Amino acid sequence: MWGSRMALRRLQKIAVAPLSIKEGIASNVQREMSTLQRVYVTRQIPPEGLKILKESGQVQFELWDSDDVPVSRAELLKKVKGVDGLLCVLTEKIDAELLDAAGPNLKVLSTMSVGFDHLSLDELKKRGIRVGYTPEVLTDAVAELTVALLLTTSRRLVEATHEAKTGGWGTWRTLWLCGHELANSTVGILGLGRIGVAIAERLAPFKVKKFIYTDVAPRPELAKAINAEYVSFDELAKQSDFLAVCCALTPETKEICNKELFSKMKNTSIFINTSRGGVVNQEDLYEALAAGQIAGAGLDVTVPEPLPTNHPLFTLKNCVILPHIASASYTTRNAMSALAANNLLLGLRGEPMIKELKL
Numbered sequence: 001m002w003g004s005r006m007a008l009r010r011l012q013k014i015a016v017a018p019l020s021i022k023e024g025i026a027s028n029v030q031r032e033m034s035t036l037q038r039v040y041v042t043r044q045i046p047p048e049g050l051k052i053l054k055e056s057g058q059v060q061f062e063l064w065d066s067d068d069v070p071v072s073r074a075e076l077l078k079k080v081k082g083v084d085g086l087l088c089v090l091t092e093k094i095d096a097e098l099l100d101a102a103g104p105n106l107k108v109l110s111t112m113s114v115g116f117d118h119l120s121l122d123e124l125k126k127r128g129i130r131v132g133y134t135p136e137v138l139t140d141a142v143a144e145l146t147v148a149l150l151l152t153t154s155r156r157l158v159e160a161t162h163e164a165k166t167g168g169w170g171t172w173r174t175l176w177l178c179g180h181e182l183a184n185s186t187v188g189i190l191g192l193g194r195i196g197v198a199i200a201e202r203l204a205p206f207k208v209k210k211f212i213y214t215d216v217a218p219r220p221e222l223a224k225a226i227n228a229e230y231v232s233f234d235e236l237a238k239q240s241d242f243l244a245v246c247c248a249l250t251p252e253t254k255e256i257c258n259k260e261l262f263s264k265m266k267n268t269s270i271f272i273n274t275s276r277g278g279v280v281n282q283e284d285l286y287e288a289l290a291a292g293q294i295a296g297a298g299l300d301v302t303v304p305e306p307l308p309t310n311h312p313l314f315t316l317k318n319c320v321i322l323p324h325i326a327s328a329s330y331t332t333r334n335a336m337s338a339l340a341a342n343n344l345l346l347g348l349r350g351e352p353m354i355k356e357l358k359l
């Protein structure tokens with residue numbers, strides 16, 4: 001569906017105009033449509049973003065009109081041909097092949113995500129394509145879900161509801177379904193950014209004793225807000241009762257959470273990942289959980305996504321797996337959609353985007 005509301009309004013006017021005027025307007029509309037910038041949207045994004053694109057009068061866009069099935073690679077390669085702008089989500093790999101298929105008209109890529117590991121930044125930079133993304137608007141939702149996942153994992157809520165529903169609930173027992181509490185604990189954050197700070201702010205009222213973090217370098221401004229101490233990667237592993245992964249997936253962080261890390265953690269520790277599955281070596285995590293080297297893991301992200309239902313991690317009682325829903329609140333997804341649309345329109349006008357990646 002190529003569309004713009006202004007063009008549509010004019011077309012609606014045509015329907016009531018006398019024939020000769022109708023023809024005149026029709027050719028104007030055609031002329032105008034051909035001057036609108038062409039955009040492909042790879043997903044049926046939430047309504048706020050679509051409304052912005054439709055009402056802009058700036059672009060004619062075609063949409064992959066489904067949220068349940070992603071656009072196939074073959075279809076995507078066909079649809080991007082000649083577009084000026086592309087609005088994608090995190091399931092689309094934007095690489096040299098795709099950018100070649102799009103061709104030299106492509107000036108702006110806008111991803112409806114804070115993560116950008118699905119984008120070949122070098123290839124985008126080489127072609128002078130500007131990139132918009134959607135940080136900040138999802139911080140609250142992601143932090144909230146991280147806290148929910150942490151408590152679900154540490155207090156064994158999935159096991160508990162299963163036992164209650166399936167007859168495992170006998171008499172009140174003194175150590176049955178005991179977990180680990182946040183009070184007096186040390187919470188470690190791997191990769192301190194806005195989301196890590198927002199998680200710590202939410203956890204502090206649970207009487208956490210200490211926040212520690214590691215990153216490529218200390219981040220005193222952010223750390224000050226939550227009174228967090230900068231430690232080495234090793235110390236993070238050793239001291240954390242709860243370890244929350246908040247770093248971006250980059251070549252440097254790929255599988256940074258592996259057997260070396262897990263072997264240094266306490267056997268009472270809880271590992272939580274709401275960033276990207278690729279930062280974890282899942283075989284090593286499975287071994288650590290199965291052997292009781294760590295107490296539990298809560299994962300919102302995996303490799304691949306969806307994780308096949310016969311994956312060994314699903315067999316473990318001490319592993320809680322969610323289907324990548326950290327930012328999934330109506331408010332946040334609409335805000336991400338709107339920001340992605342606005343980034344795209346601004347970029348196509350040659351203006352600074354609201355949130356633009358520095359390439």
Ligand SMILES: O=C(O)C(=O)CO
Pocket residue numbers: 090112113114115116138326327
């Ligand atoms: O925005 C992202 O990068 C996500 O993972 C989904 O919110």
